[in-house]
Amino acid sequence: MKFTEGMWCLREGVNIEWMSNVERLRVQQETVDLLLNKFQRHRGDTLNSPTISAKVTSPLDGIIGVKLVHWAGNVDNGPHYAIDQETGHATITQNQDTKKLTYASGPLSLDINSNPNELDFVFHSESSKKLTGHSFRSIGYVRDARSAKYDTADGIYAEKQGYMLVELDLGVGEKVYGLGERFGPLVKNGQTVDIWNEDGGTSSELAYKNIPFYISSKGYGVFVNHPGKVSLEVQSERTTRVNISVSGEELEYFVIFGTSPKDVLRRYTTLTGKPALVPAWSYNLWLTTSFTTNYDEQTVTGFLDGFKERDIPLGVFHFDCFWMKSYQWCDFDFDDEMFPDAAGYLKRLKDRGLRISVWINPYVGQASPLFEEGKKNGYFIKRTDDSVWQWDFWQAGMAVVDFTNPAACTWYTNHLERLMDMGVDSFKTDFAERIPVKGIKYHDNSDPARMHNYYALLYNRIVYNALNARVGTNQGLLFARSAAPGGQQFPVHWGGDCESTFEAMAESLRGGLSLMLSGYIFWASDIGGFEGTPPPALYKRWVQFGLLSSHSRLHGSSSFRVPWIYGEDCSDVLRDCVKRKILLTPYILQEALRGHREGVPLMRALFLEFPQDLNTYAVDTQYMFGSNLMVAPVFSEEGEVTFYVPRVEDESQGTWVSWFDYSKTYEGGRWYTETHGFDTLPILVRPGTVTITNPLLKAPEDAALEGIQLLVNGRLDGKVSVEIVNPGQTGEVLKTIQVSPAADGKSVEVEGQETEVIYLHK
Incomplete structure (x- = not known):
């Protein structure tokens, strides 16, 4: 919410009491309590003006929290987000001569200046690099007369709407990401974001999944621990700050340090809850009845027979809204007119090997x-x-x-x-x-x-x-x-109602990447788009993209998404894409397990994997699928796609290689433009990596150990551990394969499992 008109003026009806002074402070174990007030000229300035109580704590190593309270008399009925907390890792140092205090939590420190009228907060890393902080006029209490409850007839008792306002500094060139699922530009600088869940589709500033957490390109994240509406002005009010405001009398935020963007996500998900894993069968293709389509048992059976006849793997069948009678949602009963023997029919579907x-x-x-x-x-x-x-x-x-x-x-x-x-x-x-x-x-x-x-x-x-x-x-x-916040513990999430256009496909990807920079590791979109009927070219391109997402579901509104109604060539594309994803199951299971441990998503914005390459920070039309594969979906009917190939830290490891043609290589740090038919798209294998696959799999839940292949690209930088995850229990590792560079410098040695090794490019 904006309260100002430029640097000097406030909006009509708005008053802000800025905190400029530390009136007093108290250190108690691992907590610092401060009483903040306005600029103090004399003792009379302590009258007729507010104070803000600040409490500095550290719930976990590398995380520092600041809680700011104007009035403490409110009844707190909750709810509150669950926060993981430990003690024993924070240290507090005071310098009585300089009137400065340093609160340290592992590699993160907060310097507080308590000199008279020089209030200043500076968060910095262990290298003393400033990350963010509060400079002049950046902690305040707002009284806003533009509220319905403000009545001048109440005289001196007239109540204005109160807001807590904090403004965190941004550095030169600093970029902000996350804040949940947002379908606009991936870089949030210049945007106004309200953390308020709404059903608005994918083509507006509204979002279904709002997370008051952002991650900065400068090596930190900020989580606002408030379940109500949080308003953020990200360089959209003050061009050097992120302004954060909430209605009411208190606001708490946590600054989260990381040596890399991945490290920030690791700490954030440790604070709010580690992402849960999902069963292997869920990585297969999902087919739905679609929303308002007319369907019954015969229609559904016809779809399933069509998939079987065309040899298209299918793992899950989904019944959308009208499995129940209209006007009765949600009563959990199958419509007996459409499904007279629902229990029997579900059994027949299960006998086909389908999940429901x-x-x-x-x-x-x-x-x-x-x-x-x-x-x-x-x-x-x-x-x-x-x-x-x-x-x-x-x-x-x-x-x-x-x-x-x-x-x-x-x-x-x-x-x-x-x-x-x-x-x-x-x-x-x-x-x-x-x-x-x-x-x-x-x-x-x-x-x-x-x-x-x-x-x-x-x-x-x-x-x-x-x-x-x-x-x-x-x-x-x-x-x-x-x-x-914390919803990553209850996967999977999908991107909501998108239109059947290339633009909507691109905005869906932006929404997914934004969500997965907010602690979530699994995501899906409605393949083909939800609203409207996709033209065949769009259908095939979305199939390519959707089958290189963590989860893949064909779903629409008023039209079915079975491929043959768009042309049999669509069936061919879908078959190839599903089978490719199934052979990647061992790789997907391994990357998901790492995500569960570390909070790193399966689909990653490029800068998350390549923070040293500044060119990656603005790219939002491609992504890493796990650690090893880069995907650039095709967003045009003509098949033309322009994509950036990231620069790896050790260029001696080799070059990127096309998944489809191992003789086709790409240099890091360059842009490429290509035209692709519907049988390919840019999927590039990272140099210096080992990617585990299994072409013998017919379904993701099949036995894991037989048929393993290792795709080795370039020179390995030491030993690489490859985990074979149990598809029957995705949190369990069946075996760990150790892959090491051989003495000849061109091949590898494998310990722990007999496997076929395929060299993509030596």
Whole structure:
């Protein structure tokens, strides 16, 4: 939110009390408490003006938190994000002569200047390089008369809307990324971002998954620990700062240091929750009924037969909304007119070797038999007069399940378990963004404004836990649209409603990369686009891209996404892409396990992998698929694509090599323009790497040890460990293969498993 008009003026009705002085401070164990006030000329300046209490802490090594409080008398009904915390790693040094204090947490330090009227915070690395901080007029309390609650008739008691405001410095050339799933430019500089979940599709500034965490090209990240609306002006109000404001009386943020962007993500996901793993079968192709299409058992069976006849692998079949009767969403019952023997039909699908997913949401339409039950037992969000909160914007008279009520959670879970008993393996947890905030109350009296974003976390956690309780840790998964900080613990997430255009395909990639710079490691898009019917060229290009995403689902709105309706050549492209992804399963499982351990996503913005190459920081039309493969999707009907090949640190390791033609090499640090038919796209193998594949696999969950191949590109820089992950338990390593450069400098030696070695380029 903008409060100023340039450097000197405030907007009409706005007053900001800037903190300029440390009135007093106290050090207690690993905590520093400060009382901040305005510029002090004499003792009279302590009257008739606010103070801000600041508390400096360190929850984990390399992370420093600052909590700022104006008024401490508010009732705190939550909710709060779960934060991992340890003690014993922070040190505090005071210099009484200079009136400066240094708070150190491992490689990160905060210098605080407590000289009179010289308030200054500087975060720096162990090399004393400044990362960010608070300079002149950057911590303040805002009173805004542009609020409905402000009434001049109240005289001196008239209440203005209060905001906490902090402004963090940006350096020259510094770039900001993340803040959840955002479909605009990957670089956030110059943007205004509100952390507020909305169902807005992929073509606007609104987003389903808003995460108040950004990562800087300068070697740090910032997490704002606030579940309500957080407004950020990223060089869009002050051109040298990120301005962060929240409504109310307190704000807490954490500065997170990293020796690399990956290291920042490692620390951030340690703070907010490590990403969970998913079962191997989920990496196969998913097919859905699409949204408003007309389908019944015969239609679905025809689709499945078509895939089998064309030898296109298929792992998961998904039933979208209309598996239930209209106006009754969500009652968890198959429409008996379309599926008269639902339990029997699910069994027949399972006998084909398919996994089953069904669409759900956290709402109950008034026509549903469950509505009266939920109303009677208090399972829904209520208005302040104890009536059920309802509206017609989606399902007629729908109510919203109150997941702060343990009985409602049990009720909801029981219905999920009933579906799992029928054979359902996964749930598409749609919606949870349109959550009311005015005139309502929760069972546990949570603050409605703070629950708006947090609700998605509750919803996905409840469904995810129900699945894991049935199948075991890391064996359940969702297909979720909404999220909040910590949601990486309940995968998978997909990018929401996109149009069937090349532009929407590109914005979907930007949204995914942005989310995966926010602690998430798995992501998918609606292949072919959701709204509209894709032309064949777009369908095939999105298939190429979608099958090089962590998860791959064919889904549309009013038209089916089976390939042959777009032409049999589309079936050929889909077959090739699915089979390529399946042979990459050992590599995908290995990279996912590393992501689980370190918070590094499967699909990576280039700078995450090559922070030393400054040219990578603005690229948002290509990505790394794991550590070894670079992918440049084709975003044009003509097949022309321009892409950048990153510069590796040790150029003696060799050159990048085309996945499709090992004789085709690429030099790092250069741009290339190529034209591709529908049988290829730029997939480049990184020099100095070993990529594990298995062309014998028919499905991702097949036995892992037989048929392993190692693709070696260039000279290895020492020993490389390749982990063979158990597809039956994706958190378990079956074997570790050690690959070392041989004495001849051209070949490798392999220990731990007999495998075929393929040299791409020596």
